[in-house]
Amino acid sequence: MPIRNRAMKVAGKLAGLAAFGALFSLTACGEPTSDASEAAVAQSAVEDVDFDPIPIMGPEVRILAFGDSLFAGYGFKEPDVDSYPAKLEAALRARGVNARVSNAGVSGDTSAAGRQRLEFVLEAEESKPDLFILELGGNDLLRGLSPDQTRDNFTAMLDTLKAQDIPVLIMGMRAPPNYGPEYQQAFDALYGDLAQEYSAELIPIWLEEIYQDPQLFQDDRIHPTVEGVEELVGATVDQVAAALPEEEE
Numbered sequence: 671m672p673i674r675n676r677a678m679k680v681a682g683k684l685a686g687l688a689a690f691g692a693l694f695s696l697t698a699c700g701e702p703t704s705d706a707s708e709a710a711v712a713q714s715a716v717e718d719v720d721f722d723p724i725p726i727m728g729p730e731v732r733i734l735a736f737g738d739s740l741f742a743g744y745g746f747k748e749p750d751v752d753s754y755p756a757k758l759e760a761a762l763r764a765r766g767v768n769a770r771v772s773n774a775g776v777s778g779d780t781s782a783a784g785r786q787r788l789e790f791v792l793e794a795e796e797s798k799p800d801l802f803i804l805e806l807g808g809n810d811l812l813r814g815l816s817p818d819q820t821r822d823n824f825t826a827m828l829d830t831l832k833a834q835d836i837p838v839l840i841m842g843m844r845a846p847p848n849y850g851p852e853y854q855q856a857f858d859a860l861y862g863d864l865a866q867e868y869s870a871e872l873i874p875i876w877l878e879e880i881y882q883d884p885q886l887f888q889d890d891r892i893h894p895t896v897e898g899v900e901e902l903v904g905a906t907v908d909q910v911a912a913a914l915p916e917e918e919e
Contacts (some may be wrong), residue, residue: 705769723750724765733803735775736803738810739779739893758907765911800882804841817860828867837871838895841876844857873906880907
């Protein structure tokens with residue numbers, strides 16, 4: 671069975687659980703009762719229902735999350751728990767996918783720095799990743815680097831990954847309007863262009879889910895809060911799961 675479709679096997683079970691929870695909530699909001707035993711019976715009914723845990727199925731799939739501070743968990747006390755890669759792994763496993771996500775995010779990395787360390791990171795892996803998530807470009811923007819430079823660095827990295835037959839998911843970024851229309855157009859287009867050229871999967875603007883809510887960003891207005899990361903994972907986990915390769919028969 672394709673890895674990407676495993677989550678669908680438990681959809682019915684989750685729907686049933688949600689329906690039961692909604693029914694119980696409506697009951698609890700009805701007329702108050704003076705008989706404490708009725709509340710006890712209702713609580714007992716919930717406790718007695720045997721909900722099987724979602725099974726984690728199939729062989730382990732290894733995901734290498736390669737990026738900058740947005741992956742590294744900048745500003746978090748527990749990045750091993752609260753970073754995007756960590757929460758992504760938890761979300762995939764909650765859907766029954768036997769995923770292990772390695773966090774190769776380095777704060778401050780530009781696309782050039784990622785290009786320089788890519789082969790070292792790949793060599794350090796115990797086995798070839800089943801999926802490589804490429805998340806870079808934000809620091810290129812902050813430094814005002816040319817979109818052509820960013821494109822060249824991405825091209826070099828994608829060439830390396832293609833040569834090793836490693837599937838790639840690109841996390842797209844968006845240039846702010848104050849950079850000017852020409853810069854913005856050139857920068858924004860490179861992610862889609864390269865995804866098409868290299869047959870990579872693409873999340874066009876992976877921060878889009880939280881752009882409009884300043885409360886989901888830290889004080890620097892650049893890095894998401896823990897809650898912001900949770901929103902990002904919720905918005906992208908299905909696309910990550912769909913990018914996983916199909917399990918061989």
